[in-house]
Amino acid sequence: MYQKLLTIQDISCVGQCSLTVALPILSAAGQETCILPSAVLSTHTAGFSGFTCRDLTEDMPAIAAHWKKEGITFDAVYTGYLGSTKQIAYVKDIFANLLKPGANRIVDPAMADGGKLYPAFDAAFVAEMKTLVAEADYILPNITEACFLTGTNYRETYDEAYIDGLLDALRAIGAKTIVLTGVGYTPDTTGVVVLEGGEKRYYAHRKISRGCHGTGDVYASAFVGALQNGKSAYDAAVIAADFTVHCIEYTIGDPSHWYGVKFEPLLGELIAAIR
Ligand code: PXL
Numbered sequence: 001m002y003q004k005l006l007t008i009q010d011i012s013c014v015g016q017c018s019l020t021v022a023l024p025i026l027s028a029a030g031q032e033t034c035i036l037p038s039a040v041l042s043t044h045t046a047g048f049s050g051f052t053c054r055d056l057t058e059d060m061p062a063i064a065a066h067w068k069k070e071g072i073t074f075d076a077v078y079t080g081y082l083g084s085t086k087q088i089a090y091v092k093d094i095f096a097n098l099l100k101p102g103a104n105r106i107v108d109p110a111m112a113d114g115g116k117l118y119p120a121f122d123a124a125f126v127a128e129m130k131t132l133v134a135e136a137d138y139i140l141p142n143i144t145e146a147c148f149l150t151g152t153n154y155r156e157t158y159d160e161a162y163i164d165g166l167l168d169a170l171r172a173i174g175a176k177t178i179v180l181t182g183v184g185y186t187p188d189t190t191g192v193v194v195l196e197g198g199e200k201r202y203y204a205h206r207k208i209s210r211g212c213h214g215t216g217d218v219y220a221s222a223f224v225g226a227l228q229n230g231k232s233a234y235d236a237a238v239i240a241a242d243f244t245v246h247c248i249e250y251t252i253g254d255p256s257h258w259y260g261v262k263f264e265p266l267l268g269e270l271i272a273a274i275r
Helices: 019-028 057-069 085-097 123-135 143-150 160-172 215-227 233-251 264-274
Strands: 004-014 032-043 053-055 074-079 099-107 177-181 189-196 199-206
Touching (some): 004 019, 032 057, 074 085, 085 099, 123 143, 143 160, 143 177, 177 233, 189 233, 215 264
Parallel strands (some): 004 074, 074 099
Antiparallel strands (some): 032 053, 189 199
């Protein structure tokens, strides 16, 4: 079904993440994709040094006010990397004022990985992100983000009881449907746990040892594209996982492409899976 989506995240001009990933993937998923850039960076912050960053926080309320005046509303909002604590308050205003009835609010609390916060963030940002998670219909944290959101100790290896504890703690801060990414119980696998309507399901897939930047954004964008085409959260999570794994497999043979994944040649596969 053709919908008007809004995605709010930064433009990293080079680096294949955030909007340069979300816009093509959601468009390929057949959706009109409106954007609200939270900041413009020369590159992403994970691996490049000396990047520039133009913060667009103060543009956000004026842009939203114009849309309100024009009567523009959205079928879903998907937020990714946000540039400042204040932006989270502006996102909440958008949730309150610019959505059609029944619209999905999908929050990827993109702020951390591998046990650490990204360089731009601090405890105040995490505290504010917690309140956004509570307003969302769907959240897509990785394990590190789930730990920061819930004050849980991060562990590299864990069992199902630890993951259940994380899910319970996320529910306790107000999360509704949870798509927890990067969950692996064996050395060669990773996967995604989906908690939807009280039902927990796990999809395991191949783990590729070389981590790739931007895969969280590829994953979340493919998930949103599938979800907004009427898939269940679990089916959307599986489609997004298969697509992301294939993108990583397609990229890892090229060491010069360390900063992102080559998702573009595989978009046809994603479209076929969504249909
Ligand atoms: O992929 C997440 C992301 C988005 N935007 C910027 C980033 C990162 C991850 O590091 O630095 C600017």
